Amino acid sequence: MSGEIATRSGSRSSKRRTNDPEGMRRRVLDVAEDSFQTRGYHASSLGDLMAAAGVTGGALHHHFPTKKALALAVIEERVAAAVQDTWIAPLQAAPSAREGVRAVFEAVAAELEQQGFVRGCPLNNLAHELSLADADFRSALARIFSGWRQAIADKVREDQEMGGEGGTDPDRFAALTVAAYSGAMSMAKTAQDAGVLRECLKGLEEGSPSQSGLPAKRRRRVLRRQTIR
Amino acid sequence: MSGEIATRSGSRSSKRRTNDPEGMRRRVLDVAEDSFQTRGYHASSLGDLMAAAGVTGGALHHHFPTKKALALAVIEERVAAAVQDTWIAPLQAAPSAREGVRAVFEAVAAELEQQGFVRGCPLNNLAHELSLADADFRSALARIFSGWRQAIADKVREDQEMGGEGGTDPDRFAALTVAAYSGAMSMAKTAQDAGVLRECLKGLEEGSPSQSGLPAKRRRRVLRRQTIR
DNA sequence: TCCAAAACAGGATGATCATCCTGTTTATAA
DNA sequence: TTATAAACAGGATGATCATCCTGTTTTGGA
Secondary structure, three states, rough: OOOOOOOOOOOOOOOOOOOOOHHHHHHHHHHHHHHHHHHHOOOHHHHHHHHHOOHHHHHHHHHOOHHHHHHHHHOOOHHHHHHHHHHHHHHHHOOOHHHHHHHHHHHHHHHHHHHHOOOOOOOHHHHHHHHHOHHHHHHHHHHHHHHHHHHHHHHHHHHHHOOOOOOOHHHHHHHHHHHHHHHHHHHHHHHHHOOHHHHHHHHHHOOOOOOOOOOOHHHHHHHHHOOOO | OOOOOOOOOOOOOOOOOOOHHHHHHHHHHHHHHHHHOOOOOOOHHHHHHHHOOOOOHHHHHHOOHHHHHHHHHHHHHHHHHHHHHHHHHHHHOOOOOOOHHHHHHHHHHHHHHHHHHEEEEEEEHHHHHHOOOOOHHHHHHHHHHHHHHHHHHHHHHHHOOOOOOOOOOOHHHHHHHHHHHHHHHHHHHOOOOHHHHHHHHHHHHOOOOOOOOHHHHHHHHHHHHHOOO
């Protein structure tokens, strides 16, 4: 009744077939990513995925011999890309680490409030369900967490080379940022309310005295004073 | 080979039976809690639970008519109790909110390092898998998050009535604390390394100038200065 | 002692699921 | 054109799973 059946590109009823391996693989990954995120890995059946993607069992098995292989592809191609697109790239483009973090938090909060539904952090969603289930899952997910943290820490170090963020430990700042975001998304998902994201961002900024528009030298003096115990 | 079969209290092979509804219910909950946490809800089969608990299908169905009812009981009785025991009670007994938070972080980190295995936060583990799956699950889990946050915020307010924590927003502090802990546990679980908990705790403390042993008045002055923009 | 309800035993059932297997069609290179 | 492998179709299969059902034992009150 409700589920739309995905039709192949051409709606001709003829028996003509056009091989499109990349397209078919992409469609399967699209559907799998969506289902793994909203229903979870174990709650997603390959039958449902096949129906949603308009793909037969033979095709699915050809591209992804097992369900685990499919999930691994979702993690390595889609989840990693999501972290890259929503976090790493915007952060690297930002004028500073702190402003980048602030921008990401607010962008995500705004997006969630607009669509009125919180699906959670793609990485954390799968990490919780799959980290203990399989060593391959775990290492793939851990790699993404690690890259995320390192990108933030690198940005802080970059700020420091420009004369800012004197009193900040880059790795510590990165760990706390990722943790606060992950935990805030977890709460936002459970409460179905993105407000906690903004609240956590304020808490994150409240502790640190650095403000946005100030030049590096002034920022540095303020930070130095605080660092002296 | 590996799985021990739980035997009933008496190892007599006689057909004598002793009704023990509370004990049987407790044993089922013990096994279900463990399995839901380590394998997840969907990956746990009632057959496995029955075998692990040494319980028949009839007995299981008598106490928990559906798998959902069992999970709801685990959430409301066990997960809530875990949050109460490891967070709320220690926090309320602590001399201040900040010291309580610090103590919990370090106690959990030490415990995880001792047992050499990170199973994750009981609440977050189930929240990620079940929040979007069912409205009853979601509201039960959201209630626990809410109580957790409120207990922390109340402790901050208590500190403020005693003259401390002048510049801290209680709800903001609580949200950030829960988020940082939840996210840190998520990373710790994925990396199987509790070190990130200590790192996040340091990041949490680094921002705020309040130190532990100082009397309220001195703390207050320092905080005031920072609050004035 | 007796009876009704609770507590428990254990198998039946129908549905679901991931994987596999045998073919058929399409693309590619020789 | 032809041979070969990739791409895809679609059903078979065996295992697993949650629930249900019938029957037996135990318990507690009348």
